[in-house]
Amino acid sequence: MTAPVQGTVADGFERVREEFAAVVAAEPDLGAQLAVRLGGRTVVDLWSGVAEDSLLALHSSGKGAAYLVVALLVQDGVLDLDRPVADHWPGFAAGGKGGVTLRDLLAHRAGLVGVEGGFTTAELADDRLLAERLAPQRPHWEPGTGYGYHAFVIGALVGEVVRRATGRSLQEIYDERVRVPYGLDFYLGLPESEEPRYLPVRPMRGTAPAPAPDSLTGIAFNLNATPPTDLVEFANTRSVRALGPASSGSVGSARGLAKMYAATIGEVDGRPPLLTPATLAEFTKPHATGIDLVTGERDHFLLGFEAQGVRYPFLGADAFGHSGAVGAQSFADPASGVAYSYTRRSFAPGGGGGARENERLAAAVLDAARLT
Incomplete structure (x- = not known):
């Protein structure tokens, strides 16, 4: 039996509710949330099959928060995008990586997608x-000659640069500068007190073909480990949620992510945008063009953030955000002022931004925003 759709939409966004209802009706066990802000104001706040305040495993959605922290530190002058990583982290120079810059890391050009035997x-x-495991490794391709999604490791790589430059973890800075001031229900490290709101992720129905463990895709997703990483089991492990690895361990709600992205591009809660126009312009330039060596996607990345305008051509070219393996998707579209987040409890075939419903939901949102 399909769970009812609950929540509200602003005038003009009624079709978004209809599309969301159709999505959850097609997959009764889904469990989903959809939150949208326009110009900082909430215009869509819907859920079905979960509670209003449920927290869900959001996997790689945390990368968006990690890149936001790096953008803030670049904006502050604490980090320099074109400075070699090894200037902060000398051990990183091993294996021929001495020339890799922070920009290279953020653009997934470092070639350091995993290690032999996995993690x-x-x-x-x-x-x-x-x-610690990554520092001495040789890259899987010559840095700068190609790019590929550093699925499980990019948060740790940029996080170590942050830690050595500031003396504090990326997670601590995210809490202090973003999550706490805005009261976001989106965590890189879920406190024990919030555990009762966490709903364990459910596996997808059926099976999907797995890449070869020794392929770049298999290595990047830790399928070369013994046993290979199961993303459902991983997300449902308390230590993962507690530590909040920035690449893979985020937990939260659609409301939390939509508010975070809204705050990057506009005023929220009386606060000015987190990112200045110059910083936003730098981080929304294409930085990884051609074919992603890990995922096969074309023109996959801006600076860290996924190029959402490539994935969804109805968005602006500078739309930025990040998907999550369960089928979650979140982004900011500066051209329209939309901040969008869709979360789901059950794994989607294709995962990440490949969840088919995101295209129909986001298109309905943009159509409504343009008429408002």
């Missing part, structure tokens, strides 16, 4: 342990 769950859960 343990304990390592994947802890960005410090990941950084």
Whole structure:
């Protein structure tokens, strides 16, 4: 039996509710949330099959928060995009990586997608342990000659640069500068007190073909480990949620992510935008064109953030955000002033932004926003 759609939409966004209802009717066990802000104001706040304040496993959605922290530190002058990583982290120069810059890391051009034999769950859960394993490794391709999604490791790599430049973890800075001031229900490290609101992620129905463990895709998604990483089991592990690895361990709600992205591009709660026009322009330039060596996607990345205007051509060219493996999708579209977030409890075939419903939901949102 399909759970009812609950929540509200602003005048003019009624079709978005209809599309959301159609999505959840097509997949009765889905469990989903949809939140949209326009010019900082909430215009869509819907849920079905979960509670209004449920927290869900959002996997790689946390990368968006990690890139936001880096953007803030670049904006402050604390980090320089074109400075070699090894200037902050000398051990990183091993294996021919001495010339890799922070910009290269953010553009997924470093070639450091994984390690031989894979990582343990304990390592994947802890960005410090990941950084220790990655520092001495040789890249899987010559840095700068191509790019590929650093799925499980990019948060640890940029996080180690942040830690060495500031003396504090990326997660701490995110809490202090973003999550707490805005009261966001989106966490890189879920407190024990919030655990009762967490709904364990459910596996998808049926199976999808797995890439070869020794392929770049298999290595990037830790399928070369023994046993290979199961994303459902990983998300449902308390230590992962507690430590909040920035690449893979985020937990939250659609409301939290929509508000975070709204705050990057406009005024929210009386606060000015988190990013200045110059910083926003820098981080929304294409930085990884051609074919992603890991995912096969074309023109996949801006600076860190996924190029959402490539994935959804009805968005502006500078639309930025990040998907999550369960089928979550979140972005800001500066051209329209829309901040969008869709979260789901059950894994979607294709995962991440490949969840088919995101295109229909986001298109309905943009149509409504343009008429408002």
